[in-house]
Amino acid sequence: MRRALIAANWKMHLGRRDDALRFVRRIRHSVGQIEGAEVVLCPPFTVLPELGEVLRRSAIALGAQNMHWSESGAFTGEIGPSMLSGLCRYVILGHSERRATGSADESDEAINRKVHSALGAGLVPIVCLGETRTQREGGETDAVLRRQVSAALAGLDGAEVGHCVLAYEPIWAIGSGRPATPVEANRTISLSLRGFLAHRFGEAVAREPRVLYGGSVDAGNIEAFMGMPEIDGALVGGASLDPGFVELVRRAAGTRRTAD
Ligand code: PGA
Numbered sequence: 672m673r674r675a676l677i678a679a680n681w682k683m684h685l686g687r688r689d690d691a692l693r694f695v696r697r698i699r700h701s702v703g704q705i706e707g708a709e710v711v712l713c714p715p716f717t718v719l720p721e722l723g724e725v726l727r728r729s730a731i732a733l734g735a736q737n738m739h740w741s742e743s744g745a746f747t748g749e750i751g752p753s754m755l756s757g758l759c760r761y762v763i764l765g766h767s768e769r770r771a772t773g774s775a776d777e778s779d780e781a782i783n784r785k786v787h788s789a790l791g792a793g794l795v796p797i798v799c800l801g802e803t804r805t806q807r808e809g810g811e812t813d814a815v816l817r818r819q820v821s822a823a824l825a826g827l828d829g830a831e832v833g834h835c836v837l838a839y840e841p842i843w844a845i846g847s848g849r850p851a852t853p854v855e856a857n858r859t860i861s862l863s864l865r866g867f868l869a870h871r872f873g874e875a876v877a878r879e880p881r882v883l884y885g886g887s888v889d890a891g892n893i894e895a896f897m898g899m900p901e902i903d904g905a906l907v908g909g910a911s912l913d914p915g916f917v918e919l920v921r922r923a924a925g926t927r928r929t930a931d
Pocket of ligand 1: 680906907
């Protein structure tokens with residue numbers, strides 16, 4: 672049975688020490704008491720060390736939102752894998768807000784290098800994948816996702832694939848208040864992600880990685896997503912920034928899961 676995972680993507684919010692500490696102190700106790708779902712907070716880099724201290728004896732884990740693939744070098748403004756590995760356990764890679772043209776312009780190849788470096792540094796990559804609205808309307812979702820996942824995981828062996836977390840985040844659903852339907856998300860994950868993994872790495876490996884859904888998840892819809900057999904959790908943006916996040920985690924953990 673894959674363990675449920677709720678990952679909070681704070682994006683560029685709560686990055687000031689006092690704000691982050693106040694929020695985490697508010698939710699830490701209640702979230703820490705919930706069994707049945709692993710919880711990862713992914714704050715801005717600036718507060719990772721502080722939150723690491725506050726959460727040291729807590730069940731809540733930490734993740735970063737990005738990293739460079741190199742250990743060190745002339746990369747102004749970047750942060751390397753081993754700088755993070757002492758601070759957090761997870762790292763989000765290839766979020767659509769970083770893939771976007773005019774933002775960080777991250778390519779599939781860059782994401783693949785990051786995945787290799789993250790695993791090498793003992794970090795668990797949360798690899799984000801998803802189609803645009805235009806691609807969806809053009810019937811390209813399956814092709815886009817297979818291309819993204821194939822590129823992101825190129826060169827990994829089955830054990831490494833099993834160690835990764837994938838996050839299916841349709842771009843049109845992010846921050847829009849209009850999530851994919853749970854049935855649609857489940858079908859897409861099954862067909863395009865696990866289907867691809869089964870084809871490339873075999874059925875047994877395809878069942879290993881946890882696959883999250885992300886895009887307008889909140890406390891009101893989390894149970895429907897968690898009830899789907901191929902969905903092991905959620906990557907949560909906006910709804911992870913207020914105390915209602917505790918209720919979201921509680922409902923996620925309480926939902927009976929049917930995944931193998
Ligand atoms: P959202 O963001 O929950 O605010 O839609 C999810 C994400 O971007 O990871």
